[in-house]
Amino acid sequence: MKTSEEIYNLLKEKFNNKIIELTSAASVEPFIVVDPLIIHEVCFYLRDDNDLQFNSLMNLSGVDNANGEKKPEVDGSITISGGTLSVVYHLESTELKHKVILKVFTPRENPEVQSVSDVWRCADWHEREAYDLIGINFLNHPDLRRILMPYDWEAGHPLRKDYKNPEFYHGMKVPY
Amino acid sequence: MGFLDKQFSDDNIVITTAEDLFNWARLSSLWQVSFGLACCAIEMMATSASHYDFDRFGVIPRPSPRQSDVIIVSGTVTLKMALRIKRLYEQMPDPKYVISMGSCSNCGGPYWEHGYHVLKGVDRVIPVDVYVPGCPPRPEALLEGLMKLQEKIRNESVVKKSA
Numbered sequence: 001m002k003t004s005e006e007i008y009n010l011l012k013e014k015f016n017n018k019i020i021e022l023t024s025a026a027s028v029e030p031f032i033v034v035d036p037l038i039i040h041e042v043c044f045y046l047r048d049d050n051d052l053q054f055n056s057l058m059n060l061s062g063v064d065n066a067n068g069e070k071k072p073e074v075d076g077s078i079t080i081s082g083g084t085l086s087v088v089y090h091l092e093s094t095e096l097k098h099k100v101i102l103k104v105f106t107p108r109e110n111p112e113v114q115s116v117s118d119v120w121r122c123a124d125w126h127e128r129e130a131y132d133l134i135g136i137n138f139l140n141h142p143d144l145r146r147i148l149m150p151y152d153w154e155a156g157h158p159l160r161k162d163y164k165n166p167e168f169y170h171g172m173k174v175p176y
Numbered sequence: 177m178g179f180l181d182k183q184f185s186d187d188n189i190v191i192t193t194a195e196d197l198f199n200w201a202r203l204s205s206l207w208q209v210s211f212g213l214a215c216c217a218i219e220m221m222a223t224s225a226s227h228y229d230f231d232r233f234g235v236i237p238r239p240s241p242r243q244s245d246v247i248i249v250s251g252t253v254t255l256k257m258a259l260r261i262k263r264l265y266e267q268m269p270d271p272k273y274v275i276s277m278g279s280c281s282n283c284g285g286p287y288w289e290h291g292y293h294v295l296k297g298v299d300r301v302i303p304v305d306v307y308v309p310g311c312p313p314r315p316e317a318l319l320e321g322l323m324k325l326q327e328k329i330r331n332e333s334v335v336k337k338s339a
Contacts, residue, residue, distance in 0.1 A: 158292045172301060174292075
C-alpha cells in the first residue's frame with residue numbers, strides 16, 4: 001500500500017519532467033498532474049508495476065475548467081476563449097488496496113489527450129462520454145463517437161460552460 | 177352505453193347503434209404498446225401487475241405497435257428518443273390514442289430549463305389525448321387517466337370527429 005506522495009516519487013523517477021506536480025491540500029484528496037501526451041505510458045506503468053498494480057479505473061471524467069477569457073454576449077450568454085479542459089482519472093488497486101488520482105490539463109482550443117482504453121477496457125465508453133459532453137479528443141481511441149447525444153448533434157458539446165443549445169433539432173423546438 | 181345494457185326476454189338479442197358498439201369495443205380492449213422510458217415506466221408496470229391489474233380494463237401490453245391501440249408515453253422524452261416515438265406512433269394502426277404520463281412527457285418536467293437533451297413535452301411530436309400529471313404518477317392516477325380516455329372514446333362519433 002502506497003500513499004500518493006510515494007506514487008508521485010516513483011513516477012517522477014521514471015518519467016521525470018513529464019510528471020508535472022503533486023497537489024495536496026487538506027480539503028481535497030491529493031492528485032498528480034501529468035502531461036496529456038504521456039498519460040497512456042504512465043497508466044501502463046501504474047497498472048503493470050508490481051508495487052503499484054492499479055488494476056481498476058474507477059472513474060474517468062472530463063472537466064471544463066472555464067479558466068479562459070470570458071466574453072459576455074448580447075443575449076446574456078458567455079463565450080470562453082483560451083484556458084484549459086481537463087481529464088481526471090481515479091485509479092484503485094484492488095490487490096494492494098491503494099488509490100491515486102491523476103489529472104491532465106489540455107488547451108481548450110485543441111484538446112488532445114492520449115486514450116487509455118487499451119490499458120483499462122472500461123475507459124472506452126468513459127472517454128466517449130468525455131468526448132461527447134466536453135469535447136476532448138482522445139488520441140488512438142478505437143471508436144471515438146458520441147455516446148449519449150444523437151450522432152447527428154451539431155450544436156457542440158453540452159457540458160462546456162459556454163455551450164448554447166440550438167433552437168431546433170429535426171424540426172422539434174428545443175427550448176421550453 | 178344505452179341499449180347495450182338492456183336485454184330482451186330472449187337472451188340472444190341486444191339492440192344498440194353501430195357507433196355505440198364500436199366505441200364500446202374500442203374502449204374495452206385498449207392494447208398498449210409495450211414500452212417505457214424512465215421511472216414512470218416502473219409505475220406503469222406496477223399498474224399492469226396484479227395489485228392494480230390493468231388487464232381488468234382490457235389493457236394488455238403488445239410487443240408490436242402494429243397490434244396496439246394506445247401508446248403510454250411513460251417518462252422523459254429525450255430528443256434522441258422523440259424521433260423513435262414518432263416512428264412508433266406512425267406505425268400504429270388507426271384508431272390510435274396517446275396517454276402522456278408524468279411531468280416529463282407533459283412539459284419537460286424538471287428538465288424544462290436546463291435539459292439540453294429533453295423534448296419539452298411529447299405533444300410537440302405526436303398528438304396527446306390524455307395528460308396524467310405527477311412525478312411519477314401513482315398507479316391510481318394512471319388508471320384515472322385511462323378512464324378519462326375511455327370516457328373520451330365513449331363519446332366519439334363515426335361521422336363527427338371529436339375534439
